[in-house]
Amino acid sequence: MGRDHGFHPVRITRIIQETPDTRTYVLDAPFPYRAGQFVTIKACGTLRSYSMSSSPETDAELMTTVKRVPGGLVSNWMHDHLAPGDVVETTLPAGVFCLREGGEAREVAAPVVAFCGGSGITPILSLAKSALAGTGRPVRVLAADRDAGSVIFAAALGELAERYPDRFEVRHHLDDRLGFVTADQIREFAGGDADADFYLCGPAPFMELVENALLAHGVAPERIFVERFAQAADPPPADAPEQEGTVTLVLSGKRHTLAQRSGETFLESARRGGLAPPFSCEAGNCATCIAQVTEGEAKMRVNNALDEDEVAEGWVLTCQGEPTTPHVTVEYED
Numbered sequence: 001m002g003r004d005h006g007f008h009p010v011r012i013t014r015i016i017q018e019t020p021d022t023r024t025y026v027l028d029a030p031f032p033y034r035a036g037q038f039v040t041i042k043a044c045g046t047l048r049s050y051s052m053s054s055s056p057e058t059d060a061e062l063m064t065t066v067k068r069v070p071g072g073l074v075s076n077w078m079h080d081h082l083a084p085g086d087v088v089e090t091t092l093p094a095g096v097f098c099l100r101e102g103g104e105a106r107e108v109a110a111p112v113v114a115f116c117g118g119s120g121i122t123p124i125l126s127l128a129k130s131a132l133a134g135t136g137r138p139v140r141v142l143a144a145d146r147d148a149g150s151v152i153f154a155a156a157l158g159e160l161a162e163r164y165p166d167r168f169e170v171r172h173h174l175d176d177r178l179g180f181v182t183a184d185q186i187r188e189f190a191g192g193d194a195d196a197d198f199y200l201c202g203p204a205p206f207m208e209l210v211e212n213a214l215l216a217h218g219v220a221p222e223r224i225f226v227e228r229f230a231q232a233a234d235p236p237p238a239d240a241p242e243q244e245g246t247v248t249l250v251l252s253g254k255r256h257t258l259a260q261r262s263g264e265t266f267l268e269s270a271r272r273g274g275l276a277p278p279f280s281c282e283a284g285n286c287a288t289c290i291a292q293v294t295e296g297e298a299k300m301r302v303n304n305a306l307d308e309d310e311v312a313e314g315w316v317l318t319c320q321g322e323p324t325t326p327h328v329t330v331e332y333e334d
Contacts, residue, residue, distance in 0.1 A: 006333065007042050007089040013061065014084055018152050021068040022119065023079060024053055025088075029062045033093035035130035036123045036199075036227075039064055040286045041074065042089040047280035047288055048074040051122040051201075051227070052093065053153070055129035062093075065152070067119040094287045094305050097123055097227040099131055100197055110223075111193050112139045115186065115210045117202025121152050123227055124201055128157075132164050140169045142189045144206065147176040181206070183213040194218050201227040228283065228304060245326035248295070251277055252334065266291065266298070266318035266330050277318065277332055284320040291318050296328035 014026040029039075038051040041064075054063035069075045082088070099112070112131045114124045121143050131137045145151045157170045171189065173181055186209070190198070198214055200207045207226055214224055245260040247269045258273050267289055270277045280288035284302030293314040300320040303311070316330060 007091060009087050010090050012082060012084055012086050012088065015082070016063075018065065019150060021079075022065060022152050023068075024063050024065045025078070025082070027062045027064065027088075027090070029090065031062060031092050032056070033062065034098045035126040036097040036099065037093040037095040037126075038123070038286070039093055040091040040280055040288050041078075043074045044077050046073060047278075047286070048072075049281055049286040049288075051095075051097075051126070053122045053125050055126050055133065057130045057133040059129070065119070065122045067152075091286075091288065095227075095285070096304055096307060097127075097199070097201070097225060099127060099135075109135075109137060111196040112137050112199065113190060113193055113196045114139070114141045114199040115144075115181075115189075115202070115206075116141065116200070117144045117181075117206040118146070118150065119152060120200075120202030120206075120227070121157075122201075124199060125153050125156060127199060128160060128168065132160060132168055136167075138167045139164075140171075140189070142171045142173060142181070142186075144173040144175065144181050144202070147174055181209070183209060183216070186210050186213040187217045190214060190217055190219065194220075196223065198224045199227075200224065204228075228285065228302075245323065245328075247323060248327075248329040249273065249275060249277070249291075250294075250329065250331035251275055252332075255329075260323055260326075260328075264322065265301075266316070266321050266323075270318070279319055282319045284317050287317060289318040290315055291321075291330040291332045292316070293321075294329050294331050296323060296325040298322060298328055298330070299324050 011028040012025050013028050016024040018024055035055045038049045040047050040049045050064045050066050053065040066075050066078050068079045116124045128139045131139050160168050161170055200210050211224055246257050247260050248255055248257045249270050256273050258269050267279055278288050280286045285304045287305035293316055298316050298321045300317055302320045306315055
């Protein structure tokens with residue numbers, strides 16, 4: 001079986017106001033996790049995933065940081081209504097935006113170089129704390145923010161710089177003073193560390209700029225780790241042709257069999273059949289839509305949530321999975 005991807009009641013013990021529009025929620029949640037992972041919160045009849053800012057190597061409590069998004073249903077509700085003592089429902093931590101483990105000694109000793117924009121600092125702080133406390137790896141962070149008042153975790157980053165003066169460097173780039181980050185600045189910050197592990201988190205245009213600049217700088221693609229919060233892809237047209245084969249979806253113990261349609265994910269097939277399976281991000285990030293392939297085979301377009309063992313056991317993100325054999329059965333967790 002895969003990990004438990006269900007929801008668990010978790011009590012908020014403290015709330016920390018990081019900036020005028022960003023709060024950290026300290027949770028009484030004894031969940032094991034890795035730096036860089038996230039939890040998915042159920043609220044307002046929907047689901048949202050938020051990264052942890054805490055580190056299992058340095059923090060006794062699990063913390064997730066939420067920035068208020070204009071028009072954001074869950075982030076605004078959390079900011080406006082939650083208080084210490086309240087209970088929220090969350091999944092266990094998930095995600096693969098983590099530090100490299102094992103492998104060659106050279107790889108696990110390689111520098112960690114991170115580029116983040118705005119609230120993208122959240123998993124980067126978690127990674128930095130774990131790398132500094134649990135390894136001997138040097139860490140460098142370029143954090144881009146709109147202005148000085150928008151800098152999240154300024155004090156925490158400053159404390160890390162004081163505690164690890166020989167191993168940690170943070171560069172704050174303020175757009176109102178310096179303009180937007182450029183490809184030249186990215187290459188300059190990367191320097192000669194082409195063999196470093198590079199971590200990217202922030203708005204999609206920012207990450208695209210950084211990734212392209214690093215690739216042009218000679219960084220190998222496998223050394224670039226990106227936490228993507230992409231929008232869902234456009235669904236296939238309603239008149240997409242049916243193809244030979246079937247998709248069987250087992251939801252709440254009931255089997256539903258549909259004809260396969262070209263280019264259609266399991267989640268899209270379920271919707272076409274009038275079903276309402278669980279889902280959240282629709283970008284392959286949160287594992288809320290997980291199901292297990294019990295017959296046939298499937299492929300995933302994107303997988304930023306399941307580890308190799310889970311994939312080997314047949315678990316699939318149904319928002320990203322599509323059949324590769326004529327007959328496929330996927331079973332959702334009860």
